[in-house]
Amino acid sequence: MPAFDYAPVSQEGPDIGEKDALLSIPRTRLSVRWKRVLFILSAAFMGSLCANVFFVYRQLFKPWELLDELPTQFASLRRNIPTEILSSSNFDSLNRTVQDAAWSDPDMEPWNGFLALDEEYAMAQGLPHSQRWPWDTSKGVYIMTSSHELHCVRVLRELVNNDHDGVPDAERRWHYPHLMHCLNILRESVVCNANDTPLYIGRLHKNIYEEHPRAGTGTMKMCRDWSKLLSWSRARSACYRPVDSAENEIDRYKTCPDGTRPWEQMEQIEE
Structure with a gap:
């Protein structure tokens, strides 16, 4: 029988017990x-x-307050002008001299809103093609919506005063068809804007001593900056102003707010 040699197991080696096994789990x-x-x-x-x-x-x-911070597409206007609703103003004064002076303010003339816009700009903004500006055919003539509406307000005021003063029909500038057109323009604007702001009524607040209280007197509303709009439009002016004595329509485009005379360049080119 072959002989086997047995070597004793060393007792001095590491004792790998349960505790050491747990500690040996990788730290990662x-x-x-x-x-x-x-x-x-x-x-x-x-x-x-x-x-x-x-x-x-x-x-x-409030979400609706954020709408006031959004700029308009063209003149970048925001509703940031606090404006009080008044019971009366110079614009509705019964004193004709005061009333006429208010409405004669150059800033209230609708002709400020006639624009000459570059064709590329107009197309980029989604505007339809428009009548050419006589002094530069690369530009189209447009009228701002607010100016169109302001024109209609002025037409209605003139007709109301004509009726009040008993002016004969033959001497009036505006007649029934144009009156109805303007009424419809203003109706469309009211319906389109659909202003849902409630106005109080009755002899309350600033109406407490009014004989004929008007809705919302003293209420504050946020408006856009009319002066900023005029600055924007005048910088792009079509130089338009109606001239009753003008035989040709082209002569109505010769009143530039900055004093320039673009038609002279056209005349030099033709020569």
Whole structure:
């Protein structure tokens, strides 16, 4: 029988027990696990923070107020001019001299709204092709909506005063068809804008001593800057102004607010 040699197992080597086995788990596995936990907690915290910010935002800010901050497409106007609704003004004064002076303000003339716009700009803004400006055929002539409506308001005022003064029909500038056209223009504007702001009525607030109280007197409303609009339109003016004595329509485009005379360049080219 072959002989076998047995060597005793050394008792001095490392004793790998249960405790040491647990401690020998790689640290990388634990760190990945903690990173995942921290990521989940951070995401939950950020989500909660955003939700609370949004809740506070909804409580403090009204969505409809944000609309006032949006600029208009062309002149970049915002509703940032606080304006009080008055019970009366010079524009509705029964004193004709005062009334006429108010309506004669150059800023109230609708001709300020006649524009000469570059064709490329007009197309980029989605505007339809328009009548050519006589001094530069690369530009089209447009009238701002507000100026068109202001023209109609002035037409109605003139007709009302004509009736009040008993002016004969033959001496009037505007007649029934144009009157009805202007009434419809203003009706369309009212319906299109559909202003839903309630106005109080009765002898209350600033109407308390009024014999004939008017709706909303003293109420503040946010308006756009008319002066800024005029500056924008005058910088793009078509130089238009109706001239009763003008035989040719082209002569109506010879009143530029900046004093320039673009027709002279055309005359030089023709020569």
